[in-house]
Amino acid sequence: MHVSEDRRTFIDNGRPRPDWLRDDWLRLADRMLAATHRHASPGHARIDLPGAEGGYGHDVDGLEGFARTFLLAGFRIAGARGTGVDELIDRYATGLATGTDPSSPERWTRLTEHSQAKVEAASIALILDLTRPWLWDHLDPRVRERIVDYLSPVVGDDTYPRINWVWFRLVVQTFLRSVGGPWSAAEIEADLAAHDSFRRAGGWLADGPSRAFDHYSGWALQLYPFLWARMSGAAELAAGRLERYTDDLDRYLLDALALVGGDGSPLLQGRSLIYRFAAAAPFWAGVLAEVPSTPVGQLRHAADRVVRHFVERGAPDAAGLLSVGWHGPWPRLAQSYSGPGSPYWASKGLLGIALPAEHPVWTAPAEPLPIERGDVLRAVPAPGWLISGTRADGIVRVINHGTDHGFEGRARADSPLYARLGYSTATAPVLDEPGWTAPVDQSVVLVDGAGNTTHRTGMRTLFVRAEGSVGLAGSAGPVHWVRADDSGPDHGEGRAGTVRPAGRITVVSLVRGPFEVRLARVDEAVPDVARLRIGGWPGPLSRLTAILPSASESGFATHDDAGPLENPVRVPWIDHQVQVGAWTATLVTLSAEPPANPHCHVELDEDVRVTWPDGVTTRHHLTVPSQP
Known part of the structure; x- marks a missing residue:
């Protein structure tokens, strides 16, 4: 593989291979969202995707389907600045109203009922903040109250594992703080301190105290600090930390770029591999953070190669859906917490669509991956x-x-x-x-x-x-x-x-x-x-x-x-x-x-x-x- 003179087209096996344009990314997102919408419940609160029931049961599976596709929908809405995505906004607004209605047969599993709801609550809170002008601000006040009530059990809950889960509590409490809900300064400080305890040499982050190094370092621990820091009201909380987070990410990305194969494949190591192209998330985090050591054209190109590795090998499938597997379905790759909605954490790999069309990442010259250089x-x-x-x-x-x-x-x-x-x-x-x-x-x-x-x-x-x-x-x-x-x-x-x-x-x-x-x-x-x-x-x-x-x-x-x-x-x-x-x-x-x-x-x-x-x-x- 080599790079052509225009610095955007890579030659692979003799064939021109330009990076995707922003419209190509949007087409993939729209295809995935349309496919999952076909499996939505009548009130849009659950997305019940095909496949074997997950280890946590049907109700959790439906919540997971909503929350993880809400990530992708939120990126799409934010990147469009709310223009031309009215149907998408309406669908998820209806789902928010239905899911938080205690009397609805589609009501969501509450945070006090199952711990997995704590994970999904973070995605919901993150996107409510990201799309605030086009979604939250237009919700009925009674729905907003129910959402706050749904999220509030996060405060005072000391059962969050001291791994990447600390960010789920941080994100939810930060959102609650911004809308006048309950929050705890002491718990936010404790969670930030836990994150600091995960720091290791070279900008790496271990997923907890053990020698757990895997994709979670990139698609969770390196990603959430920058999504969190952009949340309403987070600037004060992030003050004095963002420079350190950026330095960690900057150094980590030098290794992460070297871990991408020439065909775009991520490393097949660690748990939750069914999240597939979520492995592209840290490269978009690098764009958000404006890391100094890696050009945005290389970060975009890395994300392009990872996502297209899967798209060109059947994920999403012909129906536009992500199965439990790698290229195609392979259920044994799941962990006991995995269900049919779990693969949609892959949405993180499409974070770039939250960046507007005028962002320089979309026009920057492509820069090759380390393995494409030598x-x-x-x-x-x-x-x-x-x-x-x-x-x-x-x-x-x-x-x-x-x-x-x-x-x-x-x-x-x-x-x-x-x-x-x-x-x-x-x-x-x-x-x-x-x-x-x-x-x-x-x-x-x-x-x-x-x-x-x-x-x-x-x-x-x-x-x-x-x-x-x-x-x-x-x-x-x-x-x-x-x-x-x-x-x-x-x-x-x-x-x-x-x-x-x-x-x-x-x-x-x-x-x-x-x-x-x-x-x-x-x-x-x-x-x-x-x-x-x-x-x-x-x-x-x-x-x-x-x-x-x-x-x-x-x-x-x-x-x-x-x-x-x-x-x-x-x-x-x-x-x-x-x-x-x-x-x-x-x-x-x-x-x-x-x-x-x-x-x-x-x-x-x-x-x-x-x-x-x-x-x-x-x-x-x-x-x-x-x-x-």
Whole structure:
């Protein structure tokens, strides 16, 4: 891919590919809104979308359908400045009146009845503020009173989880404050302080106190501060904070841009992936914040590539609807809180339509993504990631030595969405039942005589850095077998269960382009351990080659209906005999084109010398703790 002289048209596989114009974005929004309107209840308070009932029940599903499409409708109304969207305004005004009417059979689930209503209330409050001159100001005073009554239980409610949910309480209380409703200065300060506690190196934000790094950092924690700061009456509350929020977003976006694949795919990692092109939201947040380090043309182009990745692959579908899935329907990608309306958080990826036609983002020259310029290598200390992208095939890979949705030293089962050693824009982690209970893909595990594989959640990050063209990262710690208990809710983290210690493993990755030299050392092993297994990337683009010592056995694990990209999913693995204190080395490759030479050479003494498949030799000194 390259950029033509007009700086707006990208050439993809020999074909001109201009960025969408604003009218193209509006057509997508209008198509989605028209499709969902066909599933509205008579009083427009609920949008009951097709699909299996969500884990929270039909009433919550209907509220979610209203609130999340209200986000998109609000962006559309605000961008039009209320002109030419009268029908849209009327529909949602009717829905607001009906949903807050306690006597209506379509009444909304209240905040005191189900916690999910707290999430949806934030979308309602945010859009009521954003569209205030065209919607709120024209509502019947009795309806406005009912809305305030509906939202008011947020005040004094200390049950909001201390994760991205703090922004739901912040947004609602800020709106209530602006319309003379109840609010608490102390609770607003507490929620802002909670957000500050999520801050990590490089502008990253963890979704709570655990090592939970995923798309929520961008589509929630980096987005809401800027939507909130623009709310009526928020300027005083945001004073002294907005500069810090902008700096965090500015630095975070340098990594987020590098995580977009050449085909526009976001990284397939973390929970709530059914929100799809919500992954474009932080780029629009960067436009709102006027971040200094990234041109608006690049931010718009990134959002364009992410949204169109899905649109061109069937999401929305022929009926204009978003299913529970990735490109197409794949229900297993949902969490227990997901319902048929949940995917419409994807509306956040269309935030740009709230910007008027005269905004410079719509005429700024397109600037290429990092992977459209060349190969990418970035070390990201906060999540413990090495980002390696190759322009030739457009694949972005993340080698993970720091994220597990857990805490250092606290053992539980691995989540395939967080704890694998690698994620990419071209592969999905194995998500069938064995994917949760018996890790193989992108893993280094100990295997007992019965074939049980270990989990690594609780490991310690050793280092994450780049040296020239090579990225280096390492992690170490106890590994354990887990008899998992799957009776709890699925919020994306690994399952709790009965833990049985298996030993200790140190893993070091040296990454260059599509190649990873994975060094693994068993530091301790209990007698039950039979072998050491190295698992590669899932899917047809994966290759795994033993370097030292020679493997005792190798093969493929085949999983049916285990991912949204292909079926079945095949994962290569290599087994080694366990030699405590000895290193193994494996070449792990993910590439759309098979390398001309699929081998490399590694020498290990005080330093590591690697002769890569292209013949280049690099040398690195690793500070790795000796075995206990």
